[in-house]
Amino acid sequence: MNRTPLSDAEARRLYDQAALLAGIGAWECELATEQLSWTDGVYDLFGLPRGSTLHRPSAVDLYHDDSRAEMERLRAGMIRSGKGFVLDARITTAAGAERWMRLSADISHSHGRPVRIHGAKQDITREKQMWQGLRQLAYNDPLTGLANRRAFETQLSELRRHPAGGGAFGVLAIIDLDMFKPINDRLGHAAGDACLRQVALRLETTLSDALLIARIGGDEFALLLCSTAGWPCLRHRLGQALAALARPVAWNGRQIELSASIGATMLKPGRYLDPTQSFAEADSALYVAKAAGRNRLHIFGDPLQHCGLSETLSFAPPASVLLPV
Numbered sequence: 001m002n003r004t005p006l007s008d009a010e011a012r013r014l015y016d017q018a019a020l021l022a023g024i025g026a027w028e029c030e031l032a033t034e035q036l037s038w039t040d041g042v043y044d045l046f047g048l049p050r051g052s053t054l055h056r057p058s059a060v061d062l063y064h065d066d067s068r069a070e071m072e073r074l075r076a077g078m079i080r081s082g083k084g085f086v087l088d089a090r091i092t093t094a095a096g097a098e099r100w101m102r103l104s105a106d107i108s109h110s111h112g113r114p115v116r117i118h119g120a121k122q123d124i125t126r127e128k129q130m131w132q133g134l135r136q137l138a139y140n141d142p143l144t145g146l147a148n149r150r151a152f153e154t155q156l157s158e159l160r161r162h163p164a165g166g167g168a169f170g171v172l173a174i175i176d177l178d179m180f181k182p183i184n185d186r187l188g189h190a191a192g193d194a195c196l197r198q199v200a201l202r203l204e205t206t207l208s209d210a211l212l213i214a215r216i217g218g219d220e221f222a223l224l225l226c227s228t229a230g231w232p233c234l235r236h237r238l239g240q241a242l243a244a245l246a247r248p249v250a251w252n253g254r255q256i257e258l259s260a261s262i263g264a265t266m267l268k269p270g271r272y273l274d275p276t277q278s279f280a281e282a283d284s285a286l287y288v289a290k291a292a293g294r295n296r297l298h299i300f301g302d303p304l305q306h307c308g309l310s311e312t313l314s315f316a317p318p319a320s321v322l323l324p325v
């Protein structure tokens with residue numbers, strides 16, 4: 001089959017069609033005048049009328065603050081070094097739509113001096129949404145909507161790099177439901193799932209300012225909580241959570257009795273977190289709470305008594321709560 005070579009105009013037309021289909025546009029900026037030139041794909045990406053007059057400050061204002069700052073930093077570095085860059089940036093279109101854009105940039109020189117920067121901009125909003133969806137699946141518990149164990153461990157690893165809580169006191173707590181297996185055995189997994197969802201809701205409501213609340217196992221939860229008010233406040237908050245979890249759960253016209261045990265370890269302000277050690281301390285405290293009769297709170301090392309603060313507690317827990325002395 002004979003093929004006629006494409007003319008330059010036809011080749012350009014096909015290329016432009018493919019670029020628009022892929023959400024790609026080309027751009028350049030004259031450094032001396034800051035004058036911008038865009039193809040139709042970039043106008044469409046920013047939601048601006050094709051061929052309209054461009055002003056760089058107005059275009060840059062459409063970037064989200066963090067993306068704008070990073071773009072300007074990379075742009076300045078490229079002008080100094082002559083090395084291009086690629087950046088995924090968040091923008092808001094002229095019509096107010098949120099989009100992700102992949103910005104590719106390079107630089108041209110004349111007589112050894114930078115004169116023009118140029119590159120491509122591509123709409124990658126769908127790609128970002130896909131990856132965010134996959135991340136949601138990977139880091140969230142589908143039953144309760146809380147973070148899962150993987151997300152919790154990732155957060156602990158991140159805290160390793162920073163002093164725990166900055167200038168605030170922190171607590172890492174592990175929560176285990178008491179006698180949960182009999183609920184599944186007697187009433188079925190639908191009842192058990194209802195209890196787990198209710199536990200998640202009560203934790204989110206009672207500890208709405210927690211750094212993270214996660215379901216890390218079948219009937220086991222974990223949380224990170226900080227407060228500048230100190231240990232008495234944190235202990236009080238955990239006691240409130242314990243009381244909330246001790247309320248029956250309504251399901252299919254009946255009341256399911258529920259309770260939980262909590263083991264916690266305090267994170268001192270200004271100290272770097274050892275995730276493995278902190279988790280082991282909280283787990284050890286949970287074992288003590290379980291062994292003492294369940295439906296109890298135990299804090300590893302009893303820091304309040306060592307600090308001489310036990311008498312300042314304002315929370316009066318129910319009789320079933322263990323406050324070690």
